[in-house]
Amino acid sequence: MSEDEQKLVDTAGDYCYAVKNGEPVADPQWNSCRLVMTSKRLVLANSSGKQTLPHSNIEIVDDDVVPDGVDAAGATPLRIGDNVVLFDATGISDFEREYCRATLHGEIILANHPAVVGGVVQDDSEWRKTRFRLDDETISLGFPGGGSTSFAVEDVGTIETVTRQVMGQERTVLEVEHTDEEDRSVETHFSGMDHHTTALQSLFERVIEDREGDYELTxxxxxxxxxxxxxxxxxxxxxxxxxxxxxxxxxxxxxxxxxxxxxxxxxxxxxxxxxxxxxxxxxxxxx
CATH class of the missing domain: 1.10.10.10 (Winged helix-like DNA-binding domain superfamily/Winged helix DNA-binding domain)
Structure with missing residues (x-):
């Protein structure tokens, strides 16, 4: 492991191929493994050997990509090339959220902060490279020159996904509403590589879904x-x-x-x- 790579999870786990080489697996079987997540890769190790999977080759996907008849209850599906693999891990209550944290940990992504303050678009706000961290349920963004901002991940109110020009390229943009250090409602806009935006979207959507109830307002x-x-x-x-x-x-x-x-x-x-x-x-x- 390189000096800038951090081990974040090391636990027993299970995995199962639901789709292999683009085709549904006729008789999917669960396999036990040692599961290691670092800030750079996902590693599966068992008696058959070791698989090392860079986060850039992995995509978080919805349950609807899992073929009918495959029991995916409680498992997290990830797309790896032409394969869809289900993962579960001992001692991790929310594998998907933990994987999002791992694939984003210490990564350089693009952020426009604050893009909106109190509903007012900030015309002088620009896209910048930022180092992303999620520690103790707090998101921290470090900007060039030493500037930084942070907010609790549970304080995210809404997210919108759009496509627009960012630094000369057509990119997916996540518009994330939250409060800042001054208790103002602001939006931070995120973009970057596809596996970064996919992980960010999954993380924020999961936060919002987990706290939603069944109550209908009059x-x-x-x-x-x-x-x-x-x-x-x-x-x-x-x-x-x-x-x-x-x-x-x-x-x-x-x-x-x-x-x-x-x-x-x-x-x-x-x-x-x-x-x-x-x-x-x-x-x-x-x-």
């Missing part, structure tokens, strides 16, 4: 949520939406129950969190 609750998203003060909400104060407080309690807001002062003030910003963005897009 039209009035959506109205309050969107008003908070638009910057209306909780103290002015009753007048803004034309509801009695006690009814607004009941709605705040429901939003607290579904994890859309954080309580700031008891029964008087709330603040949207990442889940709430995501819910408000979805509600606004439907109107």
């Amino acid at each position: 039209e009035t609750e959506n109205q309050v949520l969107m008003a908070l998203y638009s910057g209306v003060s909780p103290f002015e909400m009753a007048d803004f939406v034309g509801l009695p104060v006690d009814e607004v407080e009941e709605i705040y309690q429901k939003l607290l129950d579904v994890g859309a807001v954080d309580e700031v002062r008891t029964r008087t003030e709330v603040a949207l969190n990442a889940q709430g910003r995501n819910m408000a963005s979805e509600a606004m897009s439907e109107n």
Whole structure:
């Protein structure tokens, strides 16, 4: 291992070829192995030998690429060339998230930060190379010249995937909304090599999916949520939406129950969190 390569995971695991050389495997079999993830590669080792797979040759894919009849429950499918391989690992509760962290760890990607602040596009913000790290659930971006920024991965509210020109090339761009160190709603835009953007998209989508519930907001609750998203003060909400104060407080309690807001002062003030910003963005897009 080179000096700049870090071992991040070393555990027992299992793998299974669901697709091999582009064809579904007729009788897929699970094989046990020692599974090592470094910042550069994925390594499988067993009595038959060792396979070393650079992250640049691996793509995170959805379950729908797994042929019918293959039991993929709890496993993570990865595309490696013409193959689709299922992975599971002992002691890792979320293999996909851990793999995303490994393939992005210490990598140089492209970032535009902050591209948007409070809904306002920052015309003077530019794309820069940045070193990406995800440690202790905090994303850190290191910029040339010593500048840096960080935010909690759980604070990501929404993501959008688009295609546009970045540094003279047509690239996939992830527009990621989160809060910054000043508690402002900002967007950081990410791009780079395909396996980087795929891993980033999988990471952020998994964060959002994991905290989503089954609760459906009423039209009035959506109205309050969107008003908070638009910057209306909780103290002015009753007048803004034309509801009695006690009814607004009941709605705040429901939003607290579904994890859309954080309580700031008891029964008087709330603040949207990442889940709430995501819910408000979805509600606004439907109107």
